[in-house]
Amino acid sequence: AAPSVIEVDENARVDEDGFVCVHDSITLPPRRGTRLHLKVNGRHVSVIRGRGGKLYCVDSVCYHAGGPLTAGNIEDVAGRECVVCPWHSYKLDLSTGEGLYTDLNYKIASKGKRQRTHDVQQRGDGRIYVRLNLTEPDSLPSDEYAYGKQFAPAATP
């Protein structure tokens, strides 16, 4: 069954810093790989935990061809935490949104930022807050799919 997507009612909960509480009653266990599939202002974004419970927020749909990045495994690639797209195994750095690849010298290299990343916080009450970053930079490949109506992640690890 497809995991549920949490629709965020931004009007009710945006604070003065522009963060929106993802859900009053939802916390995310501090295990690496736990995640929330969100729709914030109509945009599909995912909150994903990395090593030590660190939080990341990235566009849920893969910039490459619209795959369910949100359901990808979390892996270390040259010491960088990445989510690996289930469709064609592209590796996206969770903190920067860069696409990583292996170059001709078998070194990990960056294609540059491809997937949009957003701000995320866990506050003292354990609740998670997200602030969309839609302007830095103005445009990214993942923008093309971020508001897709047909989005449905295939699986949650």
Ligand code: FES
């Ligand atoms: Fe994600 Fe191709 S759609 S790697």
